[in-house]
Amino acid sequence: TQSTRPQRLLGAVQKNATRGQPHSVLKAIDQFCTHTEWAMNVGDEKGCILDSVVSEVNPATVLELGTYCGYSTVRIASLLPPHAKLITLEFNPDFAAIARQVIAWAGLEDKVQLVEGASGDWIPKMKEQFGITTFDFVFLDHWKDRYLPDTKLMEECGLLRKGTVLLADNVICPGTPDYLEYIRNSPRYKSQYFKSHLEYTKVEDGLEKSVFQG
């Protein structure tokens, strides 16, 4: 039977990366996606911007929307302080199964809680299920038409506090026009666009960093 792209990506990690070394996992995925098969990971160019924002925030609580194969999960978790928690939501069970193995190969399973399910269902349950009061940092990288509704849902559920940083992937390609329009015009956010390129290509893309004003 045919393997899937995430299965082939996991194979490249298991073949080329060293267990317990997150950096080698990221390198193996980026090489696979550059030389063998494109995949929708945030990639190394936008990944460096992600790294700098995560390091600046130094978050104790992180929410990631859209795990996929776990590339950005590994990237973020590898920068977190010892007792920080990263909750990542993924509703495709096949992707979740691959991501768990990628995260484990990197040795970061203690920092990461991968929750299988839809963001719209789980965001309202964050407080009761995981004892979260607010998130310090949110990485949006799931279906692009879910960025806006989920941001509004996080506001309504009181999961954002003064200073919470939202970082959104793909605001140019594939694009998230309704999210950008809202976040850039809302007095409740201070936004900044980081110009970059679509992973593994020369196509323009970028990240939008938005700080919740409370």
Ligand SMILES: Cc1ncnc2c1ncn2[C@@H]1O[C@H](/C=C/CNC(=O)c2cc(-c3ccc(F)cc3)cc(O)c2O)C[C@H]1O
């Ligand atoms: C609502 C919800 N809840 C939980 N998980 C959710 C969810 N919506 C999607 N997910 C999960 O996140 C992942 C989805 C991510 C969506 N990302 C994309 O569609 C995406 C697409 C491209 C892209 C750009 C140019 C091209 F020509 C082709 C593709 C690039 C990217 O960086 C992307 O993130 C996997 C999915 O199961």
Ligand SMILES: [Mg+2]
């Ligand atoms: Mg993306």
